[in-house]
Amino acid sequence: MLKKQTAISIDACVAQHQGDRAEQQDRVVLLSHPSGDVVLAVVADGMGGHAGGALAAQQVIHTARGNFERYFVRHESPQQLFEANINEAHMLIKALRFVNEKDPHSTAVMLLLQSNKATWAHCGDSRLYHFRGKRLLSRTTDHSYVEFLVANGLLSPNEAEKHPRRNVLVTSLGGIEAPYIDYGEANDLRAGDAFLLCSDGLWDYFTDAELGLVVAKLSARRACDALIAQARVRAQGIGDNVSVAVLKLVGNQPPARPTDSRKRRGTSKSSRRHKPADAK
Template sequence: MAITIDACAAQHQGDRKEQQDRVAILPHARRKGVALAVVADGMGGHTGGALAAEQVVHTAKNNLDHFAPAEESPHCMLENSMREAHTMIKASRFMNEKDPHSTAVMLLLQPGRITWAHCGDSRLYHFRGKQLLTRTVDHSYVEHLVSIGKITAEQALTHPNRNVLLTSLGGQEEPKFDFSDTADLQAGDAFVLCSDGLWAYFDDGEMATLVADNSARNACEILIDTARKRAAGEGDNLSLAIIKLVEAVSSKPTPPAGFVPRAKT
């Protein structure tokens, strides 16, 4: 069964004065079937966060353009992208006297395999139909409290320290990265990358259903519109990228019922 890709990236400024998120779906310059999706949520005062997030996307694009699967593993390519972005963001402190940081979540698509990595609390979800197969675990204070049983996942959504990160790109400490991949791919799989300005308003089941029941473009529109309504005038920047694996439609016409081909004489 042939599989094709339905993908879309979208964002909204929310109720903030500035858009500090960045999102992109980038095709490889030379290799068919290789692409990179990136979501970065910048932090660090006026313009500082936007510059940090922009650096994440810029560095990822440069690394993708030079990515040669025969010479470099997907894991290394993603790690190098984030480490280089971290170094560049940290160096920019000395030039603009700001305190820039950024989260990052990246997905590298290759024929038959998808690899991803993240730093901070921007997330990746892997759905199969309307079922959640896995999602990234936030590098955040409240996620740590959930993991040790101090609070529930529901309590984490309204915890006063829910925006406190344990790691990010551009900070004084070396950033922490987590990686995963899968070669178990089939039509009906969907991957959602998003900033906390979006995922904070949905449980896993609702997001899975909205993505499964709509095209990537329509799902982006519905998720953003719903998050904006639920934010009630206090919404953060929100960004997302959706990559859906769908069964390719055959270009061959289907013969009518009862049709019997005749051999040429």
């Protein structure tokens, strides 16, 4: 469990499953800033054939980690950090084409938690959800072909769920054009708020309401385990890579009463996108 030095603690967990694919091309990480006051979560879903996608996703994580370690919390904005992470990773992924003779691409979704504020950015169709209890407050919009059709009134949300090109992105890191980045933020966070970041190998099998209910009811670790297990069942043997990060804001518990010395002593531990028309 990661804790902020405030009246609210962060119960956080990241988890992955290879699914039914030959290789795990997703990457996920949860980082604590050297100052101890800021947390960064990142999910990247790599694409580009054997090894290429994994290299692209790993580059997103490597770039984010390096920039976050050098991030000046008081002098740089979250947007500056996100722009540097995504644009630098984009250029380095493009360079991988010449080194590895692959066509690597990656999505990216990032969440920065500091004080009582959350800021996020994404490119592609890896998603971020913000829940208060089980109620959905906001969700990122995929940079995908079908979401473009929905936004322009050419396709209904129900039709989009079954569309044959629903996995085609219109932007990504590593594409010919510069990646398109969307930003979001939430202020006045409180105990009961939760954030879920995940690749499409997870969200593809759930409604927003189902995700909110699981995250609200369970600890971060148990929520990750339960969501992955259910996604595997619903995938029916043809599931994609799965990556998920859950961050829950919980109120600190009051100090426990001193244990009666006559009693037995013990301890307890509680611990889809502006991709170039590529289908993943």
